[in-house]
Amino acid sequence: MFLHVDPDSGLAIYDQIVRQIKFAVATGALPPGEMAPSVRELARELAVNLNTVSKAYQQLQVEGVLESVRGMGLAVASGALKQCRAERVKLVQERLREVLWEARQSGLDGDEIQKLIAAEMPAIDKKLASKLKGK
Template identity: 40%
Template sequence: MYIHLDHHGGEPIYRQIIEAVKYQVASGQLAPGEKLPSIRGLAGQLKINPLTVVRAYEQLQHAGLVVMKQGQGVFVATNRSSTPVGVRRKAIAEMARRLLAEAARMGADRQEIMDVLQAEARQMESKP
């Protein structure tokens, strides 16, 4: 599991971990039942205090996105309702922001972006 932390931004580290896991669950990068890194493992990988990871994992468990099993680890929740519409929409919105920013850097206007998105959606729908 890859998580990029912004140590200079205003968002707390534990919130960044939560948002990264939510995004990866919503986008399918983390599958239901998949084991997450251990608390110590993720803390070591990110070079942060293990208590920060504990806080993030506990909040993810409270939200129903992960299950913490004593002595076994932390796992992505297996029930499909664990990816609520709000989480999925937030992940899609983040992808859209990145797409829009990149397209704007290339000089595309809103109408061109919408035309391309609609054409791609039609093409995807026409494939079996």
């Protein structure tokens, strides 16, 4: 799978799973109608407890991203693509706002922050490329 969690990222693990599933739906990696990985499979793959994945899936179900198919598993809901595309901007924006605020608070001015961003971007691109290649 395309997911990866960091136990000490600040964000709770189940929250990371929720976000990444939404992103996977938004990018089309998980198209509507397709089955999401089973709780047991994903738990094993992420080296995480079954209940942690289950908690994430329950939240995704409540939010309408996933739908339960009796005895089969959880499928991506039909309206999920549009919903996740809209939401991802909001999710990214919120975290971006926090970090930019902290950066300004640290005494760095707008130009310096822009330079840091410009310096990081190539590494991010490279990392993303190697991730896609590894698929």
